[in-house]
Amino acid sequence: EDKVVQSPLSLVVHEGDTVTLNCSYEVTNFRSLLWYKQEKKAPTFLFMLTSSGIEKKSGRLSSILDKKELSSILNITATQTGDSAIYLCAPGSGTYKYIFGTGTRLKVLA
């Protein structure tokens, strides 16, 4: 059975802190892994990772995939209150099927 585990479940930090969110997976026919940010609405896309060891970066956010360890991390540096959200990880099983984790709830305090 396909499985995704995200940790920590929740996190409270202060503005300016750096956070690392983890995603571990076991899926059949793995192709790629997605990261999304969800505030009180639909998730918005952050990254798509297909190759191991290659960091993807967007502003203060970065992410990397480790296919050997079946895991991925999402880093956020110099956090801001606008980063408060649920961060979802979704490894893909085959071409169409993405399995979402329950997410990490991040709260950034001013």
Place this chain on the structure above:
Amino acid sequence: SQTIHQWPATLVQPVGSPLSLECTVEGTSNPNLYWYRQAAGRGLQLLFYSVGIGQISSEVPQNLSASRPQDRQFILSSKKLLLSDSGFYLCAWSHSSQGQRFPGFGPGTRLLVL
């Protein structure tokens, strides 16, 4: 550019009533379409996906069904709603050959079954 529409935005329905949620995509042809559900405090659960008209794959057996009567239209239905059907329903699309290789989500429908 492509856009995805869902309606209604919110819905309150009694137990045992039918359900029809509609999703349409503009600006693309032959997209892959998905229905996800997010129960309160939980992750997104894939319910159905479709790679073409009339082609529906079901991921979780339940009292819901999906149909794709037109290329860019995806409908989620139920004949009799259960309390456990409450949640946030999200339609999404992808298209590997048009650069949208990941699911892009619509605004969602919040369904409360009472």
